[in-house]
Every structure is written in structure tokens, then in C-alpha cells.
Amino acid sequence: MRTKKVLAFDIDQTLNIAKTPIPDEIAKLLIELLPYYEICPISGQKFEQFLIQIVNPLLENGVHAVALSHLHLFVAQGTQYYQYYPGGYSDKAFQVSITSDRTPYNEKNWHLEYDYPLEKAEVEKLFRVLEESAKETGYWEEDKLAKGDEIIEDRHSMVAFSALGQKAGTEEKYAWDPDTKKRQEIVKKAIEKAPEFQFEIGGTTSINAFKQGMNKKFGMEMMLKELGVKKEDILYFGDMTQPGGNDYPVVEMGIDTITVRSHEDTAYALRGILGVIK
Numbered sequence: 001m002r003t004k005k006v007l008a009f010d011i012d013q014t015l016n017i018a019k020t021p022i023p024d025e026i027a028k029l030l031i032e033l034l035p036y037y038e039i040c041p042i043s044g045q046k047f048e049q050f051l052i053q054i055v056n057p058l059l060e061n062g063v064h065a066v067a068l069s070h071l072h073l074f075v076a077q078g079t080q081y082y083q084y085y086p087g088g089y090s091d092k093a094f095q096v097s098i099t100s101d102r103t104p105y106n107e108k109n110w111h112l113e114y115d116y117p118l119e120k121a122e123v124e125k126l127f128r129v130l131e132e133s134a135k136e137t138g139y140w141e142e143d144k145l146a147k148g149d150e151i152i153e154d155r156h157s158m159v160a161f162s163a164l165g166q167k168a169g170t171e172e173k174y175a176w177d178p179d180t181k182k183r184q185e186i187v188k189k190a191i192e193k194a195p196e197f198q199f200e201i202g203g204t205t206s207i208n209a210f211k212q213g214m215n216k217k218f219g220m221e222m223m224l225k226e227l228g229v230k231k232e233d234i235l236y237f238g239d240m241t242q243p244g245g246n247d248y249p250v251v252e253m254g255i256d257t258i259t260v261r262s263h264e265d266t267a268y269a270l271r272g273i274l275g276v277i278k
């Protein structure tokens, strides 16, 4: 018997190798699950990254555009929420069955349902604080950046620090701070300088900074509200569920959580779920 209505996922290291598109295996499993569950990726990335990492691989693996109405994008840790309207947002009443319809996909049919951005002064302060903290701890790796790459990025409702930038190689990133100790040092400094913000360790080289309370707990609470479900209806997958990790707020909320080491673990669990429901 299916007791969950929603499968929610962290992205980096849970559905993919950090910052890369989800592998075909995960895409195929999600497509198989879409008729049964609301599928909710929630992660610190920008909307454009959600398209590259999740939506495009689903399309390449043959998802029907109409099924995307069951895919809910909780962008920037759920401070923005995008929903897909197969007939366009202006045609909200558009209803068709998942299996029969062949309505083509249109990127313009993603609609921003809500948005909680940071103010300009807050963004500027976080840029300054993160740079200073990384410099003071000796982890400001500007010399290792690819041309045109940035360490600190404005993600609208959060500021993201990626020690080696966005374009660094996966292996290089894994090797940089495998035990999170470097980032813990940077975070310690940053909290002293800007206690009104929260700093969370995520991915392989990242620190996410945002207003107090605007973490995954906020995003998950918005998810409950927007989807009209209860905590018990959700099963959450994440790789950073330890205290201080960016998935920990979900654990603290009392939502059922599966801790994974990688997308391989997630695939294993999803195959199990499909085995039970099909």
C-alpha cells in the first residue's frame, strides 16, 4: 500500500554527482514514479540549474510534458517554487491524462508560484563576509578558478560560496574538503561577522548563506502548504542529514528521511519503491 504522496529530493549527491545532470538511470526511475507521486526536488541551485540537471534529462529520457505537472521545483532551497502548466499558466484548467496526451514541452510553461528574495544590501553583506572569512582562514582559492568563474554567487534568495567555483572538476571538488573541516572553519568566522544570517554546508565545496530560518525547513513548510499535504505524506532523500548539513532541517521537522551516500543509493531505494507499487 502506498502511504506516501510526495517523494522529495535533495539534488547534489542525492540525485546526481554534484552539479551535473541526473544520470539516465535516475531520470528513468523518476519518470516511472511520476504517475504515482508528486516529485519535489528541493535544493540551493538556481532555476536554470534545475532545468539543466533535472528537467532536460527527464525530457531526453522521454518524459511526457504533461507528466511534468507532477514535478515541483523548489528552487533556492524552496524560497522559490516553479510549477509546470502543460497548457501554459493562462490555461490553468488544462487537464489531460498522463498517458494519452502528447502536448509538446515548452520551457515557458514553468510558472514561478512564489518568491522570497534577499534585499540588495543583504546580498552585498554576505558577499563581503564570505570573502573575508575565506581569506582569514586561508581558503580563498581565487588562483584555482577557471577563467570567468566566480567563488561567490548571488542566487536571489541566498548567496552561495563554492570554494573552487562553478566550473571546477568533480574530482578536484571531492578532494578539496571531504570531511567539511575547511568549510566549518569558514562558517565559524562568517557567523561571528553576520549572526543574523545562517550558513550551511552543502555539496562538495559549498556554503549556502541566507536569512535566519530560510533553510530547507522553510522550503519544506512551503511544500506542505503548496501541495496541501501533511508531513507524514512526504518521504525525503538527502545526503547531508547530519547536524549542520543542509538536509538536517528536514530531519528535525520529523519528516521521514532516507540518508543516501550517492545517487546509487537513491536509485536502489527508488527501485524498491517501484517494486512495491507496481
Ligand SMILES: [Mg+2]
Residues within 6 Å of the ligand: 010, 011, 012, 013, 014, 202, 203, 238, 239, 240
Ligand atoms: Mg546534497
